[in-house]
Amino acid sequence: MxxxxxxxxLPRLAELFYAETTSKLPEDKSKKTHKDGSIFSVHSFSSENEKIDCNVTKLQFExxxxxxxxxxxxxxxxxxVGSxxxxxxxxxxxxxxxxxxSACLIALEIVEGGTTALAKVEEAYKCEKKTKEAINETLRLYFFQEGDDIADDGDENRLLPAINKIWPYLILCIKNKTSVV
Structure with missing residues (x-):
């Protein structure tokens, strides 16, 4: 439980983090801002603008x-949580x-809780993946490098394999004609 x-x-927190992340990422790579909030073009050649541009870029990278x-x-x-x-x-x-x-009823409740947990974990994973892609895209556009790799180990798709393992037991549960079912 x-x-x-x-x-x-998890999905709600992941969505909030995605919204927060995308709102804080720079939108247009051709424009950057001074510390005072004014916008200047990346193509400015003033030495003062280059210093400010480097500071802004460093802060964005951090x-x-x-x-x-x-x-x-x-x-x-x-x-x-998924584990x-x-x-x-x-x-x-x-x-x-x-x-x-009683044992069957408790098991059914645990199975329901576990499958719900795995479904929510997968939903959060999808949102985290969108967030990762947004951050990596920003890093590619502004800093010409890839972000830290959040490896996809293939364990994010756990729900379907779990249901496949549970299914034969559910069939036997129904065949036993337990009144709980």
Whole structure:
């Protein structure tokens, strides 16, 4: 149940972080701002503008790094919540075929919580992926380099494999004609 509760917040937090990130990223690579907020063209050749441009660029780069660090922390937390949900599913799935109604009912509740958690984890992953792409695009446009790679280890698609493992037990649960089902 804890994984279900924690996972329900993940997509909302990921969406908020995406909105915050995209609002703070520079929009047009042909214009940058002075410290006083006035806009100047990147193609200005004044030595004063070049100093300010370097300072602004350095601050923007540091801001992108901070966002990537926060994104990595969100990823780590999301993976932990997903692992807890997956562990609950692995532990409760065999209990679905129990002849005892109480054990079957508890197992069904745990399975429901675990699958909800995995669905929310995947939803948060999709939003985090959009955020990562926005930050990397900014880094490519402004700084001509790639951002920290948030590796996609393939473990983000956990829901469908989990359902495939649960399905045979659900069929047996229904065949046992347990009144809970």
């Amino acid at each position: 804890a994984s279900k509760f924690e996972s329900c917040e 801001h992108c790094e901070e966002m990537l660090i926060k994104l990595n922390e969100m990823k780590r937390y999301r993976r932990i 807890v949900g997956m562990s609950c599913l692995k532990a409760a799935t065999p209990l679905l075929v129990s002849k005892k109604e």
